[in-house]
Amino acid sequence: MSNTNYGLRRLGAGVGLRREHFDDIIDRQPDINWFEVIPENFIGRGGYCADALRKISANYPTVGHGVSLSIGSTDPLDVEHVRRVKQFCDEIGSPWFSDHLCFTMVDHVNLNDLIPLPFTREAVRNVAERVRVVRDILERPFLLENVTYYMTVSKSEMTEPQFIAEILESADCGLLLDVSNVLLNSKNHGFDPIAFIETIPLERVGQMHLAGFEKQGDMLLDTHAKPVSDDTWELFREVIKLTGPSSVLVEWDAELPSLDRLLQEAEMAQRLMDETVSHQTKVTG
Amino acid sequence: MSLPDLLSAMRTLILDDAPPDGGLAARRACLHERFPDLTETEIADLANVPPERMGVYTNLVFAGERGMLRWIFPKSLEAVVRLKRIGGEARDEGDILYDLTRDLHRTRPWHNSSQRALAANFQSYALEHLRDLTDAWPGLVDLINFERTELDVFYALDFAGRAIDVAELAELSVGDLLAKPVARPPYIVPKRYTHDVLSIHETWHEDGALPDALPPANVCLTVCGRSPANLMPAWLRLDEQEFAAISAAPAGVFTDLNTLATAYIESAPPDTFADEAQAFEAFLIALARWAHAGVLYLGVE
Helix, strand or coil: CCCCHHHCCCCEEEEECCHHHHHHHHHHCCCCCCEEECHHHCCCCCHHHHHHHHHHHCCCCEEEECCCCCCCCCCCCCHHHHHHHHHHHHHHCCCCEEEECCEEEECCEEEEEEECCCCCHHHHHHHHHHHHHHHHHHCCCEEEECCCCCCCCCCCCCCHHHHHHHHHHHHCCEEEEEHHHHHHHHHHHCCCHHHHHHHCCHHHEEEEEEECCEEECCEEECCCCCCCCHHHHHHHHHHHHHHCCCEEEEECCCCCCCHHHHHHHHHHHHHHHHHHHHHHHHHHC | CCHHHHHHHHHHHHHCCCCCCCCHHHHHHHHHHHCCCCCHHHHHHHHCCCHHHHHHHHHHHHHHHHHHHHHHCHHHHHHHHHHHHHCCCCCCHHHHHHHHHHHHHHHCCCCCCCHHHHHHHHHHHHHHHCHHHHHHCCHHHHHHHHHHHHHHHHHCCCCCCEECCHHHHHCCCHHHHHCCEEEECCCCCCEEEEECHHHHHHHHHHHCCCCCCCCCEEEEEEEEEECCCCCCEEEEECCHHHHHHHHHCCECCCEEHHHHHHHHHHCCCCCCCCCHHHHHHHHHHHHHHHHHHCCCEECCC
16 A cells, blocks of 8 residues: 555545535535645636635635646647646645646647647656646646546557556656546456556556546437546455555546535445545555 | 657647548558658657547537636627627537637637636637627627626735725815825726626526627726625626726826725716715715725825
8 A cells, every 4th residue: 555645644535616506615615624726716806706716715725726737738838828837726725726638739730628638758758847837837646637538649668557657756756646537447448446546656646536427329428517437436445455545536527417416426425434544544544 | 659749639639630540551641741841750659649639629618618718708709609699690509609719729729728818819810710790789898898897806916005985084174085095997998888788797696697689889987896795796887977086096006095086076067066065965875886886095094
């Protein structure tokens, strides 16, 4: 068991902060450990969203999670954007910051989606160099999230877990392990998710994601529109046996349910972590 | 190996057209022709990607962008679909808007992740590329402007002023009241539309749909404030006097309330008010409306 959580505080289970839930959260102050916040939804904005975030971040731990850093792009890094993210993280007291291991923009054209990188050494060097700049500006730990991919552009030089491991080591950053993405990719591309988990440097895992996905044709799509699936919960249970509890975030972005329904998912994640710790304490105690 | 060339080719294949699904050899030949700077390995890697898998990303990109446009411009896009149907378009609404989104991206590439930039792109795209629709119903231009304005007000950075408390102002002497510094935040702009888009907005809120008939030309004066109660955009129908008074407040700069009162009273048609007291009372009623909608703010003393 790695059990370091990359040196980061273990916040337990939380949920993604979405505009549709602002009023409910402010009015009811639900019992939840923390919220993950997408800076792009707040930077440069005032009014209702900014006011709600001020109120919520005053009462709950909030952690920034970006969607447009485009860390794998070959366009020049948008340093001004990173500086704005740093200021945002300072304002909400985000203890760390994460974004996705992918590119979202290239040739200065925004694709507005998480496009997978080729698993090549050149891509490793490119990402690692950019992560070092980002980390220095942010002045807080930086985590990269493994993404889903529906196509593999290049796997001749290394596999996905090797690609992730090389980047984390050479950039010296942490991993936001999206457990659902591992399971989804394993089903879409036919690999063993447990073997994947055992290959990546678990001591660098500082946060996790769980989300629902859907079958479309012969593929599973990462829609974030459904509850976390039973087999994802199973894999999550196996992962936390290896990593110990972490800061685990349930994502739900489309066909958003009520806050209570979302909180049930977080309760499930917390219960599994508590049970695993309790079981391991009994075994070792 | 050249990562920039490879990522650029991926972008092109995702946004434009994937290579033909004619088998591996055909895909390789096509990719060679389209991307002469790629290495043999990169060509082989890209050719190995089944077109339908590349197509997943094409769909994610444009369906995602269409969803964002629907959120920003629900009424305008419904009007676009209705006008296209009147013009003989028979396809599903989702397909019509998907193609429109692709065309928007092709002619006005989205250069950052800002929703406001996407909204600006759509507005300029509509003016240039949806001329058949705006000619058929010129109100579409107003409706797009209306919804973009609402987005801008919703997201605008907070203005350094405080909401007007009418009860507090009522306690003041006339002299003190008229000396109060007030400003219109830069994001609040009085609008003179050629079509009554405010009535469309009201129908939408009541029925969740556009009116049965798109309204003919009919001047509509309005302004979108930000309600101090919930910080949401709040539209206010204006008469000519109110329009003149709010326009007299320079955007983002404090001026005394007397300037607005003068603009309000002087813009009234002759004989509107029996005397100065009645004119002043009418101004105070209008001021209360503007305060309620968050159109004007007081200076922070």
